[in-house]
Amino acid sequence: MTLKNITLALAGLWLLTACEKIAIPKEELNAANSQVYMAAAARNMNMPVLRMADTTYTITYGASYGGYENLTRDVQVEFVEDVTKVQAYNEQHGTSYALLPAKCYELETLSATIPKGSTTTAPLAVKINPSKGMELFKDYLLAISIKQVSGNIKLNSTLQTAYYIVRASLDFTDFADYDRSQWMVAGVSSEEPAEGSTNGGLGIHAIDGKNSTFWHTKWDGGFGTPPHWIAIDMGEKKVIHGLVLTGRQSTNNGKPNTIQLEVSDDNSTWTHAGIFNLQNINTAQRFFVTTFPEGRYFRITVLSNYGNVEYTHLAELSAF
Numbered sequence: 280m281t282l283k284n285i286t287l288a289l290a291g292l293w294l295l296t297a298c299e300k301i302a303i304p305k306e307e308l309n310a311a312n313s314q315v316y317m318a319a320a321a322r323n324m325n326m327p328v329l330r331m332a333d334t335t336y337t338i339t340y341g342a343s344y345g346g347y348e349n350l351t352r353d354v355q356v357e358f359v360e361d362v363t364k365v366q367a368y369n370e371q372h373g374t375s376y377a378l379l380p381a382k383c384y385e386l387e388t389l390s391a392t393i394p395k396g397s398t399t400t401a402p403l404a405v406k407i408n409p410s411k412g413m414e415l416f417k418d419y420l421l422a423i424s425i426k427q428v429s430g431n432i433k434l435n436s437t438l439q440t441a442y443y444i445v446r447a448s449l450d451f452t453d454f455a456d457y458d459r460s461q462w463m464v465a466g467v468s469s470e471e472p473a474e475g476s477t478n479g480g481l482g483i484h485a486i487d488g489k490n491s492t493f494w495h496t497k498w499d500g501g502f503g504t505p506p507h508w509i510a511i512d513m514g515e516k517k518v519i520h521g522l523v524l525t526g527r528q529s530t531n532n533g534k535p536n537t538i539q540l541e542v543s544d545d546n547s548t549w550t551h552a553g554i555f556n557l558q559n560i561n562t563a564q565r566f567f568v569t570t571f572p573e574g575r576y577f578r579i580t581v582l583s584n585y586g587n588v589e590y591t592h593l594a595e596l597s598a599f
Contacts, residue, residue, distance in 0.1 A: 313346020
């Protein structure tokens, strides 16, 4: 390399070194850009699943501080249960989440402090009792926002609100089927004694503990008029958490497809408690009743059946 080229190379190196020493502060290193935000808002969605029970559960929220400099003073943070954000979220995402019922939860506090030298508030609690108003398996949306912060600290508007989809769930193993030894049939739309002793055919055969027998609506001399129904007297008032239905052990048309559940205290005034869809199978099918109705009597009405025939049949009917 010639002396001229060496001199030019050294000059270029000096220029690069000089440029690197020029102090050009980046925006993220500027103390004025330090911000307060909700860490939970950084997650796409918080989805706590609670077991449906008369129990208080806790989920957490809080505020955090991020920036170039440590806090030199306490920062007060005010929170708000942001109902308007739930509506806005649904509109933006095409969802239809219901508000978490106000009577089933409470926020520990709407005010907290990020201490000087720290980066977060203490974890704050949302206390939720799902039995105080939540429906089983239904998704609810809770939005908690930072309303304001003290001093001149900026609020990160993109991470200002944390969303929680809250669901109450259960498992079938949580419940035992009710003892049916004292149960009675309180009424049927029709039944068919012509089925004979082997098949049964009467309403009582839906609660006799035998899958081989079944309740069948009238067919001898004409069909009964749908929709067909059967009502059960449990002998005492009970909470109905769910139903168990077992189809007739056959491939015949007529198995229930869509049923309606109603409950009553007097076998006269009935309250709607849910609609359920069954498969066209012989094995037992279990369904939770999301509202947990209470009553001495319950009635199922077959709104449609497989094969769209004028009759229906059912091997066993139970509840838990």
